[in-house]
Amino acid sequence: MGAQTRKECTKGCIGCKKCERECPVGAIKVEANLASIDYDLCTSCGHCAEICTTGCITFAERPGAHR
Numbered sequence: 001m002g003a004q005t006r007k008e009c010t011k012g013c014i015g016c017k018k019c020e021r022e023c024p025v026g027a028i029k030v031e032a033n034l035a036s037i038d039y040d041l042c043t044s045c046g047h048c049a050e051i052c053t054t055g056c057i058t059f060a061e062r063p064g065a066h067r
Contacts, residue, residue, distance in 0.1 A: 005033075013056045019048040 005012040015033030027041035028048055035057065037048070049059035 011054055011056045014054055016053055018051055018053060019057060022051055023048055 005014050013030075013033065013035050015030055015035075017030045017035075019028045019035050020030045024045065024047065025041050025043055027038045027043075028035055029038070030036075035048075037057075044059075044061055046059040049057045
């Protein structure tokens, strides 16, 4: 859970689901308090990295990403 994660790591996913709610293409799912990205759906827009409250999602453009 989020509180336990914050005790152990300042950059860990706390399962807030903000990225899941705001991803414009639905590429992020949060299960068991951990975000995962479906790179087949991801357009590399970087929005998830911008809004991630803990900074655990970072952005790096992928070669061949369909932007």
